Amino acid sequence: MDEHYADAPAPSLPAAAVSRQVQRAAERKARKEAARLTREQLRAEVEQGMQGFCLTMGLSTLSAMMEEDADLLCGGPKGKHLGAARQAKRHGYETGSIPLGCIRVEVQRPRVRTLDNRRELPLPTYLAAQHGEVDFAAIKAACVAGVSQREFAPVARALVHPPPDTPLRDLSKSAVGQHFIRATQGQLEILNGRRFDGQRVLALYLDGLEVAGHRVLAALGVLASGEKQILGVREGSSENGPLCRAFLEDLVARGLSAEKGLLVVLDGGKGMASAVRAVFGPRALVQRCRVHKKRNVLEKLPSQARDQVSRRLSELWALPSPANSRRSLESLARELTLAGQKEAGASLREGLPETLTIQHLGLPSEGTLIQSLVTTNALESVFSVHEQIAHRVKNWQHGDMVLRWVAVALLKAEKSFKVMATAAELEQLATALERHANRVRIASKETSSALHALQVA
16 A cells, blocks of 8 residues: 555646745745854854944844834834734834943934824834933043043943944043033032931041142041941031031031040141031040141251151150140140240140040050041042042132042042951940040030029029
């Protein structure tokens, strides 16, 4: 039976059916060939780098999605429209662009118009792609690293690393500048919007930075954990008491508290010290920066006497007893005055007790913490980061520009902050400050009771 069927002639097919079979076979072969070529092309893209491969695949997918949007609006692919589902008609193609990193990539998007040809309909996919934001972070990082806004385009292209012949549109110099302003303004707002509710701040450093005639005040806090944090910045003179007071009041409004005691380290400005006392009251202790004080004294001495006086100042500040230290420093001030160096002696006497505040807290003199709390170097080292990243800026236009650059520098420096001291030293500082705050609280109650008794009498 098998042989019978094997010898039987094959049934003949109509010519039209044969033609369709041949056409389908040809289509299958063409699709396989196209798929093979596509894989080869994609493999070549992968060999050049994953970034270029992902960009190619992304643009290809975007193009296909825009075509699907056009098909849905027009009731089907071109030439196969379904009348009932058709809302619009195709109207050719147009070159558009979408943001990619810090550049724009040109794409060919299909145009679709209403059937009455009165208006053009948007493609949802193209609109979504248009909503992408330019990479502000990359622009900020490049400009901070020293790339000029005029020469930013090559850097942007290198960051995207597009495949060859990808049509690109570079951002203009003004656009780069606007995006940098937006990015740095955001950094400034983040910095000056930080909250400190529930955080125990043990020490507060206040100091100023001079930039092109603009004075910027900055505050750095030391938390109970030993971590350092930038608390905020404000433009103005460090000697301006009302401005410093407004700055401190803003920190208080954002949650900074001296309820359990606070050590405030200053560079020596009288306006700053008065502002600290006005805002925080007696619970805040002021520690004058010894480095600034020594510098002020030595500047008023002849060069041959500076080394000896510098050594004596360091030795006397290192004495464990604050009373002995104060007596010895006052004696040195008298010696300078009698030697004809009246300005140096007066400079040493000015604010002398505030240079000894840290010793009254009873912290170990050999610890690393006390060395960090008698100077504003912790904040000045942060200022050096600003000098590193802004040294190429020559045209400082206004105070807002200065504030934005300083904010970027301080936040960058903050990323490399280390813990201030050991847990034991921090616990000792916290205990000493709380003990001082309790004494102030008791004294305040006693004073209130005495006043009340006088009023009753």
